[in-house]
Amino acid sequence: xxxxxxxxxxxxxxxxxxxxxxxxxxxxxxxxxxxxxxxxxxxxxxxxxxxxxxxxxxxxxxxxxxxxxxxxxxxxxxxxxxxxxxxxxxxxxxxxxxxxxxxxxxxxxxxxxxxxxxxxxxxxxxxxxxxxxxxxxxxxxxxxxxxxxxxxxxxxxxxxxxxxxxxxxxxxxxxxxxxxxxxxxxxxxxxxxxxxxxxxxxxxxxxxxxxxxxxxxxxxxxxxxxxxxxxxxxxxxxxxxxxxxxxxxxxxxxxxxxxxxxxxxxxxxxxxxxxxxxxxxxxxxxxxxxxxxxxxxxxxxxxxxxxxxxxxxxxxxxxxxxxxxxxxxxxxxxxxxxxxxxxxxxxxxxxxxxxxxxxxxxxxxxxxxxxxxxxxxxxxxxxxxxxxxxxxxxxxxxxxxxxxxxxxxxxxxxxxxxxxxxxxxxxxxxxxxxxxxxxxxxxxxxxxxxxxxxxxxxxxxxxxxxxxxxxxxxxxxxxxxxxxxxxxxxxxxxxxxxxxxx
Amino acid sequence: xxxxxxxxxxxxxxxxxxxxxxxxxxxxxxxxxxxxxxxxxxxxxxxxxxxxxxxxxxxxxxxxxxxxxxxxxxxxxxxxxxxxxxxxxxxxxxx
Numbered sequence: 001x002x003x004x005x006x007x008x009x010x011x012x013x014x015x016x017x018x019x020x021x022x023x024x025x026x027x028x029x030x031x032x033x034x035x036x037x038x039x040x041x042x043x044x045x046x047x048x049x050x051x052x053x054x055x056x057x058x059x060x061x062x063x064x065x066x067x068x069x070x071x072x073x074x075x076x077x078x079x080x081x082x083x084x085x086x087x088x089x090x091x092x093x094x095x096x097x098x099x100x101x102x103x104x105x106x107x108x109x110x111x112x113x114x115x116x117x118x119x120x121x122x123x124x125x126x127x128x129x130x131x132x133x134x135x136x137x138x139x140x141x142x143x144x145x146x147x148x149x150x151x152x153x154x155x156x157x158x159x160x161x162x163x164x165x166x167x168x169x170x171x172x173x174x175x176x177x178x179x180x181x182x183x184x185x186x187x188x189x190x191x192x193x194x195x196x197x198x199x200x201x202x203x204x205x206x207x208x209x210x211x212x213x214x215x216x217x218x219x220x221x222x223x224x225x226x227x228x229x230x231x232x233x234x235x236x237x238x239x240x241x242x243x244x245x246x247x248x249x250x251x252x253x254x255x256x257x258x259x260x261x262x263x264x265x266x267x268x269x270x271x272x273x274x275x276x277x278x279x280x281x282x283x284x285x286x287x288x289x290x291x292x293x294x295x296x297x298x299x300x301x302x303x304x305x306x307x308x309x310x311x312x313x314x315x316x317x318x319x320x321x322x323x324x325x326x327x328x329x330x331x332x333x334x335x336x337x338x339x340x341x342x343x344x345x346x347x348x349x350x351x352x353x354x355x356x357x358x359x360x361x362x363x364x365x366x367x368x369x370x371x372x373x374x375x376x377x378x379x380x381x382x383x384x385x386x387x388x389x390x391x392x393x394x395x396x397x398x399x400x401x402x403x404x405x406x407x408x409x410x411x412x413x414x415x416x417x418x419x420x421x422x423x424x425x426x427x428x429x430x431x432x433x434x435x436x437x438x439x440x441x442x443x444x445x446x447x448x449x450x451x452x453x454x455x456x457x458x459x460x461x462x463x464x465x466x467x468x469x470x471x472x473x474x475x476x477x478x479x480x481x482x483x484x485x486x487x488x489x490x491x492x493x494x495x496x497x498x499x500x501x502x
Numbered sequence: 503x504x505x506x507x508x509x510x511x512x513x514x515x516x517x518x519x520x521x522x523x524x525x526x527x528x529x530x531x532x533x534x535x536x537x538x539x540x541x542x543x544x545x546x547x548x549x550x551x552x553x554x555x556x557x558x559x560x561x562x563x564x565x566x567x568x569x570x571x572x573x574x575x576x577x578x579x580x581x582x583x584x585x586x587x588x589x590x591x592x593x594x595x596x597x
Contacts, residue, residue: 042567043567044570048570050569059590062578076562122555161594298555303560303562306562
């Protein structure tokens with residue numbers, strides 16, 4: 001749910017006057033802030049011992065606490081606090097040694113108590129930042145706050161008739177809400193921010209980062225202002241964007257919508273809008289939502305959360321290498337281009353795979369090309385991810401050594417790789433089994449070259465007449481005739497000799 | 503006046519309370535008295551005193567992250583005014 005705290009202020013600035021838009025600097029600038037909710041990977045819920053496991057039968061993970069029965073008391077889960085602190089430290093926030101929980105009051109059928117336990121004043125962490133990689137550089141995006149709260153139940157709407165069904169298995173699952181400063185200016189920046197944040201959460205192993213299943217959710221506050229104006233315009237809040245692509249699409253749509261309104265001299269209404277991915281539009285929820293008046297007050301059932309500095313330091317010491325650090329190391333230690341470093345560190349598992357390959361075959365750029373090219377291409381059709389890649393680092397390294405020793409050509413390597421992926425077999429075995437050994441014997445290649453030249457007298461004449469480009473054609477024909485096994489360098493040499501010699 | 507009739511009605515709406523004319527009148531007067539009384543607290547000089555969120559100042563005991571048995575679904579649903587497919591059945595809230 002959205003909340004009213006820490007919002008981009010727009011009261012009193014009114015709508016920017018479109019005539020005041022300085023045409024020279026090009027119209028309007030978007031101001032975007034994101035609120036991200038991440039489900040923490042604890043085993044039990046935030047305030048009770050019910051399981052957080054996904055996919056259980058409805059209402060089988062519910063107890064008096066998460067059903068909101070009268071007289072129960074919440075007891076905070078230590079691991080939820082630890083995970084939230086990890087994220088706070090990884091995003092350079094100041095961790096509050098004393099923070100308080102608050103009740104956020106509203107009525108909705110998925111909220112059994114009539115309030116959500118959240119944090120409002122004095123959240124767990126404030127004032128951090130994230131460095132996001134962008135084409136041609138990067139950008140530092142501020143984080144306003146990170147706080148702990150409980151998730152609501154799940155409403156199922158697919159029943160016929162004027163009813164909804166409620167499953168409270170998710171009620172009380174721990175969430176952190178991460179609120180950015182309004183520092184983002186384009187949908188691309190918002191996408192990059194979200195990817196970087198997701199990557200950090202997954203590296204920390206505190207959230208599985210799955211947007212489609214709702215373990216990571218994103219709402220966006222969007223406003224426009226004439227370029228060069230410091231004051232913010234009136235914003236709208238866009239919800240229900242359940243993929244990276246949808247966040248970018250929804251922001252593009254919302255920016256275009258607001259720009260059109262402003263250019264026509266209209267004013268933006270502060271409202272919540274729902275993104276409809278199927279239709280590619282956002283729809284106003286105006287009239288369907290109560291004014292945001294949550295009457296927050298300190299949760300009387302929970303004492304202030306007090307942390308020991310020593311414990312926070314301990315958590316800090318346990319942080320793994322984070323995506324930004326790994327990227328920098330991949331550039332420095334392996335001499336990779338920043339783009340390669342970014343792709344290879346997009347997940348910890350992929351980075352580990354790459355590093356294991358390099359350990360066995362210490363030519364980082366060669367390994368990078370294979371991992372970014374062939375490995376990632378094969379993975380696209382495979383839901384299981386790199387952990388389940390049938391080609392192990394050992395096999396890939398061995399295949400690369402077969403290339404170096406001249407046993408197989410680059411072209412044959414592609415075939416070997418595909419076969420390794422299909423069968424999971426060792427490259428040497430595949431080479432032997434399929435007779436893929438590169439032919440570097442002039443006595444075997446010579447006749448194949450001769451046959452190709454005889455079959456294409458017209459091309460031979462054209463080549464000799466000065467059309468050098470035909471060499472590639474001849475090489476291709478010879479490779480085809482030898483099922484790709486001929487040593488391409490040797491084929492080149494023999495072809496040149498025969499073509500020149502006549 | 504510390505509170506207006508309109509504010510009382512607004513809070514009643516947020517709390518899903520239907521007040522009669524007489525009740526709205528009576529509560530406005532009572533809440534006004536309570537708020538006036540609370541104003542007394544503002545007479546205290548609280549400069550340099552940490553704001554308190556709770557009456558006790560001990561650190562809370564945290565729970566270890568261990569799963570404990572939940573209620574059987576039938577028990578969880580036993581107070582539901584209506585149910586279907588092991589779920590609580592409620593009036594549709596959207597569309």
